[in-house]
Amino acid sequence: MTDGLKKIVRYSCGALLGLLGALAGYQTGAPVLRTYLPDTLLFHGLAIVLSTAVFGFIGVLLAPYFMKLLHDVGLLFERQLRSTAWPEIVAALTGMIVGLVLANLLVLPFSGTPFGPYLTVLLNVLIGFVMAWIFVTRQADIRSAMASVRERLSQKRKGRAGKIQTEEAEDPEPAADPVPRKILDTSVIIDGRILDIAKTGFLQGTLILPSFVLLELQTVADSKDQNRRAHGRMGLDVVKELQKLQQVKLALTEASLDDYHTEFVDSAVVSMAKKFGCDVLTTDYNLNKVAQIQNVRVLNVNDLANAMKPTLLPGDEVTVRLIKEGKDARQGIGYLDNGTMLVVEDGGPFIGKTVEVTLSSLLQTSAGRMVFGRVKREVKS
Template sequence: MSAPTPSGLSVVMKRLVRTVMVFICGAAGYQLAKMAIELGWWPSVTLLHPVATTVVIIIISACFGFILAPLFWLSVSKFAQFTESKLQNTSVPELTVSLLGLILGLLLANLIALPVSRLPGGIGVYIAVLLNVALGYLGLRFFAKRKDDIWNVITNIGDIKLRLPKRKKKNANGEEEKGADIEVAPEFYYSIPKILDTSAIIDGRILDVAQSGFLEGTIVLPRFILAELQGVADSTDPLRRTRGRRGLAVVTELQKVSTLNIEIPETTLKDLERDKVDEALVVLARQLGGKVITTDYNLNQIAQIEGVSVLNVNDLANSLKPMLLPGENVEIDIIRIGKEPHQGVGYLDDGTMLVVEDGYKRIGERVKVTVTSMLQTSAGRMVFGRIRP
C-alpha cells in the first residue's frame, strides 16, 4: 500500500479536525443544556421534553462545530506556515529561551487553574483553557524579549560552582587535605579562572594586555609559582635575578588592575601530587576548570595533551603582528595630498592609510611604494613609504 500523498493527508487531517470540532461542540452543548435545565433557565411549560431539549441543543452545537471546522483548519494552517517561516530565521538560543518561557507560563496557568476548575457547570474548564493560552503566550513573549539576558544566565550557570563551598578530602590520618579552592569576588562569579605560569609573568607582555582591558576576570597565581619566581629573583646569576625581580614587579602591577581578581591559593606541589611545576599547573587548571597562560612551548604541548586550554602570549603576539614590514613593496593609488605639502596619501586594501613621501606629484596614479616605517596608536595604524624608483 503506497503512502498517502500530501493532498490526501491534508484531506484526512481536515476530516479529523471536523470530527473533533463536532465532538467538542456537541459535548459543550450537552453541558450547556444540562446546566440550563438544572438552574431552571429553560421554561417549565414547554412543548419539548427535557431530553428532547438536550438533544436539540447538542445537535445545534454540533452543527456549529461542523461549520467552524474549516475556519479552524484554515487558521491552524496559516499559523503553521507563519511559524515555519519565523523559525527559519530564529537562532537556537532564542528558540530555547522562548520555549522555556512558554513552559513556565503554562505551569503558572495550571497552578491558577486548579481552584478555578472547581466552578460549577464546567465553566472552570474553559477558564483554565483561556488561562493556559494567555499566560503561555505572555511567558513566551516576555522571555523572547529578554532572551539575551536569560541565555547568558543559562550558559553561565555552571560557573556558580565557584561560589559554593567545596568538600575537602581527608587523608589516611583523618586530616583535611589542602585543596585548590579559591574565593571569587561577586563581580567575577561568571569568569573562567586563568592560571599564570612563571614564563608569562617574567615575559611581562601579559601586563600590557591586562592594562589595555583585553584580559579580565579571575587570575590564579598558585603559591608554588610565586615560590619559583622568588627563587629566580634570589639567584646568584645577575641575568636570572633581574628577570625574577621583573616578574615580581609584574605581579605587583597586575594586582593594581581593576578588571582582574588576583587569587593566590595556598596550594603546593605535594597537594597536587606532582613533582614538576608544569605538571602541577595542568592538574590545577583541570581542577578549577580554567585555562593556563604561558609562553612556554613545552607546557603548551603538555596542556594540550591533557585536554587543558592554553592562552599562549606568543600566539597572541603573532596574531597581532603587522601585515607589512619595512622594506616590503606594495602598489596603491595615491588619491590626495597629505598633511605635509610634499606627501601623498593612499589606502591599503584593509583601509590602512599609507603616507607616501614626495607622492604629491603622482596624485591619481597607481605607483609602487616601498614601506619605510609604521606607526601603531590606539586610533589605528599608519604606514609610511616612498615611491620605488
C-alpha cells in the first residue's frame, strides 16, 4: 500500500470513527446532560453540541489504535488462512452464521431500548465468535451427528433401506457371519497386492466392492494420463481375478455417492462401513486415519507388509548402497532389500558407494518404516 493510499485510509477511518462517536454522543450523552442542566433551549443546545463534540473527538483519537488493531487482526487472519484446511474454514463460517442468527434473535426484545444497537453489535461479535470456535473444535462430532440425523431420515423413506441388503439376501452365507465383511477402496485395488493376499487364504469372508468404487476405477482407467490409465486398467484386472478366486467371495454392491450425501469416494466407503458394520481394506494413509476417528476398523495392506518385514533392532549391521542425500547434506539415503528406507546420519560423503551400517533407531508408521544408522565402514567392491 502506497503512502498516499495509507493517508487516505487513515483520514477516512478517523472521519468515520469521529462521526460514529458524535452520533453516540448525541444519542447517549445529550439526554444525560439535559437531565442535569437547566431546562432551557440554550442549555439543551449546548448539551447536545458538547456531548457530540466530546464523543466525536474521542472517536478521532481512537482511530489510530483502531487502524493498528485492524492491521494486526488482518495479519493474524492471513496467517491462519495459510495454515487452515478448508473443512475448518467451512466449519468456522457455518458456526459464525449460526451465531449471528442466534444473536439477532436474542437481541429482538431490546431493539426498542436506547442501548439496543450497542447490545446488537456486542452479541453479534461475542456469540458469532463463540459459535465459530465451537464448530471448529467440535466439527467431527457435529458432522457425525448430522450424518446420524440424515441416516435416520433416509431410513424412513421408502426404498432407502439399502441396496446392499438385497445383495446380502442372495448371499448363501448366514447373516450372522462371524467374519466381518470387508469393503474394498480404490487404492487397495490399484495397489494389486490384495490379490496375492487373497490367494494365500489369509482373507476370509466376503469382499464388498461398491459400484461407486468400480466407477472411480473405470474413470482412472479412462484417464488421459498414461500412468494413471495403466494403474486403472491393472485395478480392473485385479477385480476380474478376485472374482475367479475360491478363497474369497467378491460381492459387487449397487451403491451411489448420493446414498451417502457426499462427492468423495473415500467418505462414502467409510460411511458404508460404519453403517453396515464392515471393515475397510485400503492402502490410503489419510483414509486410514479418518476411518479410525469414526471407529471404523481398517485393514491397511501397508501395515501388513510392514509386519511381514524382517525384524531389525538397534545394533544390527546391514550392507546398503547409498543413492542420494537426505534432508541434511551429511545424511545418505539407501534402501534395504525389502524396500525399507535407511537414513545414514553420516553417509553424505559415501553417496554412490556401498557401506556397512550399524542401525541406531527405527521409526514405524502406517505410511512405512524408516531405519536410522551410522556408517561403520565402506565396503570395497
